[in-house]
Amino acid sequence: MEIIQQILNGISVGSIYALIALGYTMVYGIIKLINFAHGDVFMLGAFIGFYAITQFQMNFFVALIFSMAITALIGVLIERIAYKRLRNATRIAALITAIGVSLLIEYGFIYIRGAQPEAYPDVFGRQSVSLFGATIDMKAVLILSVSVILMLLLQFIVHKTKTGKAMRAVSHDTEAAKLMGINVDNTISATFAIGSALAGAAGVIFGLYYTKIDPLMGVIPGLKAFVAAVLGGIGIIPGAMVGGLILGLVETFVSAIGFSLWRDAAAFIILILILIFRPSGIFGKNSREKV
Amino acid sequence: MTMLAVKDIDVYYGNIQALKGVTVTVEEGEIVTLIGANGAGKSTLLKTLSGLLKPKSGSIEFLGNSIAGKPAQGIVKSGISHVPEGRRVFANLTVEENLELGAFLRKDKKGIEADMKKVYDTFPRLLERRKQMSGTLSGGEQQMLAMGRAIMAKPKLLLLDEPSMGLAPLMVKTIFEVVKDINEQGTTILLVEQNANMALSVASRGYVIETGKVVLSGSADELQSSEEVRKAYLGGH
Numbered sequence: 001m002e003i004i005q006q007i008l009n010g011i012s013v014g015s016i017y018a019l020i021a022l023g024y025t026m027v028y029g030i031i032k033l034i035n036f037a038h039g040d041v042f043m044l045g046a047f048i049g050f051y052a053i054t055q056f057q058m059n060f061f062v063a064l065i066f067s068m069a070i071t072a073l074i075g076v077l078i079e080r081i082a083y084k085r086l087r088n089a090t091r092i093a094a095l096i097t098a099i100g101v102s103l104l105i106e107y108g109f110i111y112i113r114g115a116q117p118e119a120y121p122d123v124f125g126r127q128s129v130s131l132f133g134a135t136i137d138m139k140a141v142l143i144l145s146v147s148v149i150l151m152l153l154l155q156f157i158v159h160k161t162k163t164g165k166a167m168r169a170v171s172h173d174t175e176a177a178k179l180m181g182i183n184v185d186n187t188i189s190a191t192f193a194i195g196s197a198l199a200g201a202a203g204v205i206f207g208l209y210y211t212k213i214d215p216l217m218g219v220i221p222g223l224k225a226f227v228a229a230v231l232g233g234i235g236i237i238p239g240a241m242v243g244g245l246i247l248g249l250v251e252t253f254v255s256a257i258g259f260s261l262w263r264d265a266a267a268f269i270i271l272i273l274i275l276i277f278r279p280s281g282i283f284g285k286n287s288r289e290k291v
Numbered sequence: 292m293t294m295l296a297v298k299d300i301d302v303y304y305g306n307i308q309a310l311k312g313v314t315v316t317v318e319e320g321e322i323v324t325l326i327g328a329n330g331a332g333k334s335t336l337l338k339t340l341s342g343l344l345k346p347k348s349g350s351i352e353f354l355g356n357s358i359a360g361k362p363a364q365g366i367v368k369s370g371i372s373h374v375p376e377g378r379r380v381f382a383n384l385t386v387e388e389n390l391e392l393g394a395f396l397r398k399d400k401k402g403i404e405a406d407m408k409k410v411y412d413t414f415p416r417l418l419e420r421r422k423q424m425s426g427t428l429s430g431g432e433q434q435m436l437a438m439g440r441a442i443m444a445k446p447k448l449l450l451l452d453e454p455s456m457g458l459a460p461l462m463v464k465t466i467f468e469v470v471k472d473i474n475e476q477g478t479t480i481l482l483v484e485q486n487a488n489m490a491l492s493v494a495s496r497g498y499v500i501e502t503g504k505v506v507l508s509g510s511a512d513e514l515q516s517s518e519e520v521r522k523a524y525l526g527g528h
Binding site for chain 2: 162165166168169171172173175176177178179180181182183
């Protein structure tokens with residue numbers, strides 16, 4: 001029953017990528033910016049959760065929600081301070097700014113608290129459940145349930161609420177959205193808030209799963225989540241979910257068949273293949289960009 | 292009563308002046324049309340009225356209040372809805388969601404429901420397709436949706452930009468009948484059209500715009516019989 005265990009591991013890792021990828025894809029969908037600081041918001045989420053549990057003795061789930069609230073705020077601040085004034089600038093200017101924000105968060109954080117890693121509190125111990133003869137780590141079940149709940153919640157927000165409809169409208173046609181009376185600035189802020197909250201949640205469950213966190217931990221998962229978003233079709237929400245899961249499964253199987261050193265490479269090989277053969281991603285329509 | 296008074300406005304795209312001292316008034320209950328060639332500045336004027344562009348000078352008064360330079364959402368709130376050129380429906384949303392967004396600033400749930408029903412009565416085609424992605428609609432249906440969406444805001448003044456563009460003659464007729472209908476139900480209309488014949492047949496007054504300036508204005512009849520207008524826009528001899 002090794003295979004079921006591997007699949008579940010893959011899905012757990014994949015759902016973390018998916019949660020981060022959602023933020024990339026939502027922000028890209030609405031302002032056409034690859035927010036490279038997104039992986040660092042994920043890192044901050046992990047640390048906020050860590051301090052909430054260790055310093056403030058919060059219950060894991062309270063810490064999770066607390067971390068999501070603070071990262072949502074951080075996401076909005078990043079947008080208002082760094083990206084808003086570049087909305088009419090060239091896309092490369094905004095992209096370079098995003099890289100700058102990323103470095104600022106990473107090294108600013110190291111400057112304040114130092115670069116030493118922390119061990120995440122093992123709040124659930126080594127509990128496990130049996131399923132079809134496979135022993136499944138409680139944490140994997142937890143990660144999976146948290147991710148599924150958050151993704152369902154996101155689907156609800158995007159499709160059923162007024163804010164969600166406004167987000168889709170702005171992402172399709174900003175000017176027409178203004179003509180409906182939609183406040184574009186607030187809608188963009190809401191997008192950053194939701195995307196960053198998902199990254200914050202991913203950070204907390206990442207800490208729980210991998211047990212070690214450090215200020216540069218956002219770099220590789222951030223890049224991989226970006227790959228996941230591109231794989232699914234950047235700007236397409238279900239694409240980010242599927243892309244994340246595929247990436248997690250591929251990585252787990254690459255390790256499982258004995259190429260664990262190639263695990264990280266797998267993600268980037270996928271990126272290269274996607275960019276060559278299907279640049280618009282799995283769910284994307286193959287349309288040439290209008291210039 | 293004067294609903295809209297545009298006085299002497301100048302509008303620029305960067306360094307290029309698109310409107311030069313344009314003065315236009317619209318009385319309550321009227322259909323007023325702006326006719327002119329491509330690039331004359333008709334759409335620019337509508338975009339300035341709905342807050343997408345800001346005039347560099349001049350004044351715009353709507354129901355006695357200045358709206359020049361106000362953000363678009365404030366202008367929608369004060370009662371102006373703009374159906375942009377090329378419909379610009381939200382292709383990734385369903386027909387019904389598009390209509391809901393039209394009522395984005397309204398809070399009166401019952402009134403919204405009633406107006407949605409009215410839109411469906413006016414355009415039964417939209418009711419049939421209400422759960423469909425609006426990107427899958429035909430051009431004429433998208434025009435209906437764009438107009439329905441604007442009506443959902445309950446505007447006092449409706450700005451229509453080229454509603455007949457790219458539509459089959461029969462559909463053009465339908466659209467213009469609806470324009471008349473909307474007007475008879477009490478909404479004032481400012482209509483931009485290249486199809487000057489059609490426009491002058493429903494409008495009470497019109498303005499002719501050339502290269503950013505109003506060159507002629509008058510009642511629809513006067514314009515229809517004017518030699519210059521006939522030559523330039525009506526294809527007459």
